[in-house]
Amino acid sequence: MAGLSTRHLLGIKDLNRNDIEKIFETADNFKTVLNRPIKKVPSLRDVTIANIFFENSTRTRLSFELAEKRLSADVVNFAASSSSVSKGETLIDTVNNILAMKVDMVVMRHPYAGAGIFLSKHVNAQIVNAGDGAHEHPTQALLDAFSIRERYGDVEGKKVVIVGDILHSRVALSNILCLKQLGAEVMVCGPTTLIPKYIGSLGVKVEHDLRKALNWCDVANMLRIQLERQDIKYFPSLREYTMMFGLNKQILDSLDKEITVMHPGPINRGVEITSDVADSKQSIILDQVENGVAIRMAVLYLLAGQQV
Amino acid sequence: MQNLTLLDGQKFQITIQRLCRQLIENHNDFSNSVLIGVQPRGIYLAKRVAEELRKILPHSTIEQGDLDITFYRDDFRRQGAPLVPNQTRIDFIIEGKRVIMMDDVLWTGRTIRAAMDALQAFGRPEKVELLALVDRRYSRHIPVSADYVGIEVDSIASQKVVVSWKETDGEDRIVLVSEVKED
Numbered sequence: 001m002a003g004l005s006t007r008h009l010l011g012i013k014d015l016n017r018n019d020i021e022k023i024f025e026t027a028d029n030f031k032t033v034l035n036r037p038i039k040k041v042p043s044l045r046d047v048t049i050a051n052i053f054f055e056n057s058t059r060t061r062l063s064f065e066l067a068e069k070r071l072s073a074d075v076v077n078f079a080a081s082s083s084s085v086s087k088g089e090t091l092i093d094t095v096n097n098i099l100a101m102k103v104d105m106v107v108m109r110h111p112y113a114g115a116g117i118f119l120s121k122h123v124n125a126q127i128v129n130a131g132d133g134a135h136e137h138p139t140q141a142l143l144d145a146f147s148i149r150e151r152y153g154d155v156e157g158k159k160v161v162i163v164g165d166i167l168h169s170r171v172a173l174s175n176i177l178c179l180k181q182l183g184a185e186v187m188v189c190g191p192t193t194l195i196p197k198y199i200g201s202l203g204v205k206v207e208h209d210l211r212k213a214l215n216w217c218d219v220a221n222m223l224r225i226q227l228e229r230q231d232i233k234y235f236p237s238l239r240e241y242t243m244m245f246g247l248n249k250q251i252l253d254s255l256d257k258e259i260t261v262m263h264p265g266p267i268n269r270g271v272e273i274t275s276d277v278a279d280s281k282q283s284i285i286l287d288q289v290e291n292g293v294a295i296r297m298a299v300l301y302l303l304a305g306q307q308v
Numbered sequence: 309m310q311n312l313t314l315l316d317g318q319k320f321q322i323t324i325q326r327l328c329r330q331l332i333e334n335h336n337d338f339s340n341s342v343l344i345g346v347q348p349r350g351i352y353l354a355k356r357v358a359e360e361l362r363k364i365l366p367h368s369t370i371e372q373g374d375l376d377i378t379f380y381r382d383d384f385r386r387q388g389a390p391l392v393p394n395q396t397r398i399d400f401i402i403e404g405k406r407v408i409m410m411d412d413v414l415w416t417g418r419t420i421r422a423a424m425d426a427l428q429a430f431g432r433p434e435k436v437e438l439l440a441l442v443d444r445r446y447s448r449h450i451p452v453s454a455d456y457v458g459i460e461v462d463s464i465a466s467q468k469v470v471v472s473w474k475e476t477d478g479e480d481r482i483v484l485v486s487e488v489k490e491d
Contacts, residue, residue, distance in 0.1 A: 003389035022392065029376070029393040038429040041379035301379075305390025 003306050008127040009299055010116045011136035012177040020181060024146055026298035027291070034070065034294060044073035047304050049105045050098050053130070054080040057109055059265050059289060060130050060140070064107050067296035073304075076103065091115065092122050099125050105304060108132075113170075126303050134168045134229060140264050141174035143295040145182055147288045148219055151260055156183035161213045163189045163245060164223030164272050167196050168230065171264045172223060176202050189213040190245060193234040210245050214255055221262040222247055222273045238271060248274040252282065260284055312484040314442075314469075315459055320480040323458045327439060328360045330456050331408065337368045340434070341406040346423045347376040347394035350411035352473040353441050357410065373398035375409075380422040396426075403431035408456075412471040414440035417452035442469050442482055 004022065006014045015023075033041055049068050053061055061077075068075045078098065080086075085094060095106060107128045108116055113135035120127045131137040149155050160179055166172045166188045179186050180203055187205040188195060195206055207213040214220055225241065235241050247261065261273070261283040269275050278285060315323060335341040338361065345354025351374045358372040378393035409423055420438060427436065441458035447465065461469060461484065468485040472478070 026393065029378075029395070032396060033379070033429075036429050037431065041429075042425065043379045043381075043384050046385070302390055305385060306388075 004302050007303070007306060008116070008120045008129075009138050009303060010120060010127060010129045012138045012141050012174045012181065013136070015138075015178075015181070017181050020142065020145070020178065023142055023295065023298045023302060024149060026302060027146055027294040030070075030297040030301075031291070031294040033297075034290075040070050040072060042072045043301055044068070044071040044304055047071075047105065048074040048076070048103045049107060049300070050076045050078060050103045051130075052078045052080075052095065052098070052106055052108045054085070054108070054110045054115075055131070057130070059292065060109065060137075063289070063292040064128075064130060064139075064296050067293050067300060068107075070293070071297055071300060073105075073300070076101075091119065095119060095123050095125075099123060105300070126306075128299065128303065131170055133170065134173075134226075135170050136174045136177075137170040137264075138174050138178075139292070139296055139299060140171050141178035142299070143288055143292045144171075144175055144221065144262060144264065145178045145184075146291050146295055147262065147284055148179075148184075148260070150287070150291065151284060152218070155179065158184045158219060159187070159217045160184050160219045160221060161187040161189050161207070161217040162221045162223060163210065163213065163247070165194045165225045165230075165234075166190050166199065166223070167194045167234075168226040169223050171221075175221060176204055180204075187213055187216060191235050191241070210247070211251060211254075214247075214251065214259060217259055219260045219262060220247065221264070223264065224266060224268055224272060242271050246270075246272055246274065247277050249276045249280070252277055252280075258282060262288060264288070310486045310488050312486070314461060314482040314484055316479065316481040320482070323441070324356060324360055327441075327456050327458060328357060328364060331357070331361065331439070332364065334437075335406065335408070337365060338370055339368070340404075341408060342371040342373065342400060342402060344373050344375050344398070344402075344407055344409050344423075344427070346409060346411040346419060347374055347378075347396070349413070349471065350409075352476060353412050353439075353471075354410040355475070356473070357439070371400045373400065375423060375426055377419060377422040377426045380425040382418060382422065398430055401431065402427070402433050404434050406435045406437070407433040408437045408439055410439045410441075412440070413442045413444065413469045414438070414452070414454050414457075415444045415447055415469075417448045417450035420452045421450050441471060444469060 004019045105126045109130040110132050113133035115132045116127050116129035162172050189207045263285045343354045345351035358370045361370045374397045376394045376396040437455040439456040440454040443457045443460045470483045472481045474480050
């Protein structure tokens with residue numbers, strides 16, 4: 001009955017298949033807990049968790065906070081915009097000050113890749129990465145794979161295409177690593193400028209024609225164009241991007257089979273996905289959000305259980 | 309290892325039947341009572357008792373569920389790794405019902421404390437009773453006692469009581485296992 005093979009959750013890269021399956025099995029149990037009249041269990045009653053967000057977030061922050069509260073942990077929230085970070089405090093100092101107030105775990109989102117890894121080497125707390133720059137977003141990948149497993153019974157052998165801004169997306173990298181680990185086939189699709197040069201080394205297919213990609217896949221994960229991370233222009237206009245890579249009802253209905261549509265949020269309706277697709281019965285976008293709480297409960301439970 | 313069989317074969321069956329009769333004395337036709345087996349090993353007892361009750365009371369509906377207590381244990385973070393939970397299956401309402409909780413072995417009482425916590429998440433029962441197939445006497449860490457007991461056993465902490473079931477282990481048997489020190 002061992003726990004996870006890692007003390008922190010910094011990325012999917014640190015997890016083996018066994019870890020991922022253990023997280024899924026535990027999340028199954030938490031999902032039943034979340035459907036009870038009383039949705040709270042006392043497991044983490046003596047654990048204090050700080051949610052430190054150096055970057056904006058709605059879903060992830062709320063989802064982590066709810067997961068923590070459902071597990072009875074004590075929660076403190078911290079948003080960089082309203083803190084002493086703007087007065088020049090360093091990351092290690094900020095976190096060590098928070099830890100001095102007897103905090104056991106840190107859930108952190110940061111605009112720089114590797115911030116979680118850096119922190120885990122310098123402070124004495126368990127770190128959960130809630131997104132670091134364009135690097136990894138492990139809990140999102142876990143909940144995406146968990147949602148595919150829920151829809152199809154298994155992830156192994158499923159064909160998943162990730163469409164959009166692969167270059168700037170932490171969701172894409174974590175998803176690729178997680179899906180490959182679970183035995184799925186992965187393809188990325190987008191404009192050449194938004195596909196990283198060495199993507200082939202991750203063992204994924206590349207396609208630049210959306211229709212071909214959709215005809216190949218069982219699941220399409222539509223990503224947002226991350227304008228805030230783009231310092232140069234990667235394509236002529238958003239309107240042209242939408243024409244080439246936007247998912248609309250017309251394309252969806254013209255496919256040979258019924259595929260499942262996912263989106264990690266936030267959605268830019270009318271850009272990468274139209275409203276009628278996002279709200280259709282083929283879309284499992286809100287199931288993803290629901291599963292997010294169960295997955296985060298499982299991760300926190302399995303990590304916190306290691307401490308003595 | 310030294311094994312001492314405490315109960316098996318026909319005697320095991322007689323004990324189960326006696327427990328069923330005792331339950332009927334207090335719960336009549338079970339119209340307002342439900343059976344809950346505590347995971348992982350109490351569920352076999354609850355299933356067996358439910359099966360016997362259905363034979364004795366063919367016109368009654370006997371509701372039986374499984375309750376997992378992993379998230380309610382008091383030793384989280386006090387052992388090497390978190391325990392992997394089992395399934396909870398309660399497909400009926402327990403609000404206002406008389407609940408009979410069942411576990412195969414009652415030892416320190418900590419499992420039952422956690423089970424009572426876990427049960428709260430499903431509503432407020434009218435009454436909660438406890439049925440234990442084996443009561444390891446004088447070893448409680450918490451003031452818990454069973455309302456129905458199969459057999460009582462005097463044992464020391466280093467010993468183990470293992471209950472096997474026909475359905476999963478091939479035979480009905482209760483064994484007291486002692487570790488023998490090798491010099």
